[in-house]
Amino acid sequence: MCKLGMNLTSGPEGLSVQTQTEVPIQGVQKGIGEPLYVYEWAIRPTHGRLADEMIKQAQEQSKCFGSELEWMQPDQLHTTTHVNEGRDRLFEKDFFKQSSLETIRTEYIYVGKKYAAASVQLTTEQKQLFSVCNSVPHISLGKAQCEQYEEIGPWLRLTLRFSDWEPTLVDEWQYSKRANVYRLRAPTTFLVQRILTLAEDPSITMPAISSPLPPPLQGIPEALWAKGKNDVGLIKNCAPITITPKGNYRPRQKQYPLRKEALEGIRPVMEALKEAGVIIPCPSSPVRTPIFPVKKAGGGWRFVQDLQAVNSVVHARAPTVPNPHTILSGVPQNTKYYTVVDLANAFFSVPVHPDSQYWFAFEFDEQLFTFTRLCQGYCESPTIYNQALKQSLESLTMPEGVTLLSFVDNLLIAAPTKEACTEATIKLLKHLAQEGHKASLEKLQFCKEEVTFLGHILKGATHTLSTDRAEAIAKxxxxxxxxxxxxxxxxxxxxxxxxxxxxxxxxxxxxxxxxxxxxxxxxxxxxxxxxxxxx
Incomplete structure (x- = not known):
């Protein structure tokens, strides 16, 4: 489609094909598995003049940094609301039911040395549709040539945490010294259309991305990166875990009625885990505990199983998961760069012995199933996984001066230099791939001077409580x-x-x-x- 200069757009009225004289560079790297389905609010052409004016305001202010940015075209401006590997038909039912004219409203234009974007204020209904991880609603305006568009969301999310905005001598622009970013209040209402675009490479969520990964990471085995939210690994040589009951009692609870919407919401999860062998039929299990799908705030459903009855009748191992404060105290004083690795579906990478699998049985579609892997909600899962990960990392040695810390499925590299951090990160990622783990590319924080880890913002040898954590406590x-x-x-x-x-x-x-x-x-x-x- 890119070579032919054609755009395929899916909307409430159906599919439409548009041709163009100049073909923009789209994602051309071939991905693994399903293509990414990217759901967007695209600014309608009738508001092209307003879009062009917003870009020009950002362009003019970017001159303060003396750096050249690549700028979006007015007809490319949009807000990404949801990204999914493969078509998300459940999300589409809500996304494309909008029939009336719809608008989004910008609040501020933000211009930094590497990025420029406009923050977007969504309505209550629109907020329910936004589910882009580690991002905030925004319209990308421009980026430095060596940067990538998918980095703008996390950058703006971090920028919004700063409050030291001071007036400047340039019109009504304000400046944050801590963020090194300018902002201009620019409340503008844009008429938008809900559209669907496809990207072949899982890391591509915006147009004009030529490389999905920083060059140092392009040699990492692709098998490491989780290809979707239900992709699971299996730790190499990990001994299957067994469950030790306190007595002969086996809890058998009835599955309470569930709404059809909830059942259909978790059906894709069920099918994916069945295909991966994580869920199997277990018709003769003496144990049964209920499931209760939970609807996520940003759309979609989470599979949750109530294992309290099981937890109360087993002999649990002594907890060995360290305290977050203890972990953070292990960060060396000379640390300058960090990498944070988020392991995907971590518990599912630990096998359960066939003789113990029946403990996790549940009912779905009037049939009994169970898990063959360690699952969420089981009282021993954090301790068991922590031990399995520790054993998996025993043969890994870090470069001199580099520290590797872990908390369940979160790994932190602390290094004195960027070179040491890069070397250690590549070594860790290759080791994780070899050991059968899965990691989230979307959540990877690679060789940064400032990262978020366990609800804390780390910079140098200091750490502060993140805004999200503080707000959660206040609420x-x-x-x-x-x-x-x-x-x-x-x-x-x-x-x-x-x-x-x-x-x-x-x-x-x-x-x-x-x-x-x-x-x-x-x-x-x-x-x-x-x-x-x-x-």
Whole structure:
């Protein structure tokens, strides 16, 4: 299609084919597996003048950096809302049901040394459709020649966290010294059309991307990268785990009724995991626990199984997962560069012994199935996986001066130089591929001076609590029971390293927890505790 100069667009009215005199460079790298289906709000041609004006404003301000950026054309501007490997028919039902004219509204134009974009304010309905990982709604305007468009979303997401915006002498532009970015308030309403575009390479989410990976990573075996959200690995020479029950009792719970929408929502997950051998029929299992699909805020469904009944009747291994604060204390003081690797579907890479598989049985379509791999919700999963990963990494040696830290399925490389960080990252990724792991290319933070890890922002040898983590804590409602208070204090403990005399501050809240009674015991709030919680 690229060679012919044709665009294939899918919308509510059906498919349309457009030809053009100049053929833009689209993704031409051949991908593995299904092509990417990219769902977008594309600015309609009738608003081309407004789009052109926005680009020109960004172009003019970029001169402050003295660097040349490659700029999008007005007819290319769009906001990506959802990316999926293969066609997402469930998402399309909601995405293409829009029949009336639709708009999106920009808030600010942001211009940095390497990127330029406009932030977008979505409506409540539109927010439900946005599900691009590690990004925020935006319109990409331009980038440096050596950068890639898919990096703009994470860049803008980070930029929005800064608040030190000061006026400049140039019109109404503001400048953030911490972000080294200019911004201009530019509230503009654009008429848009919902469209679907296809990209062959899994890392391509925008037009004009010529290389899906930084050059140092192009030698990494493609088998390492998860080809979709349900792609799973299998750790090499990992011994199948066995489950030890406390007695002869085997929980057998009925599957409560589920809405058809929920069942159909997780059906693609079921089919993918059945094809991978992760889920198999288990008609004679003496154990059965219910499933309850959970709808994600950005669209799609998550497969969740309630394994509490199983967890209560097994002998669990002693927990060995380290505390996040302990891990972060292992970052050397001379660290300048980091890499963060997110292992995909990590628990599913650990096999379960055939004699123990029945413990994870569940009902779907009036049939019994079970997992052949370690699954989410099982009380021992973090500990078992942590041990399996540790054994898998035993034969790996890092370059001198480089530290490798891990927390369940998150790996962190801390290095004194960019060269050392690059060398260590390549060595780690090749080792993970050889050992049968899967990693998320989308979530990879490769050789950066600043990264997000375990809810913290790491830069140099310092770390601060991320905005997302702080906001999540601030939004927790007032606890009413013992269980809710314990959960709140556990979450709030992430702030312990950043708050002097934290133990004294939390004492009034911890004092509310009754030493006796069940977890649903009601709390009796005091005036001091109320003040502590609010502040």
């Amino acid at each position: 927790i409602p007032k606890p009413q029971t013992k269980k809710q208070m314990l959960s709140f204090l556990g979450t709030a403990s992430y702030c312990r390293a950043f708050i002097p005399s934290y133990a004294n501050i939390e004492a009034p809240l911890r004092g509310l927890i009754p030493t006796k009674g069940h977890n649903n015991s009601t709390l009796e709030w005091t005036e001091q505790a109320e003040e502590t919680f609010v502040n």
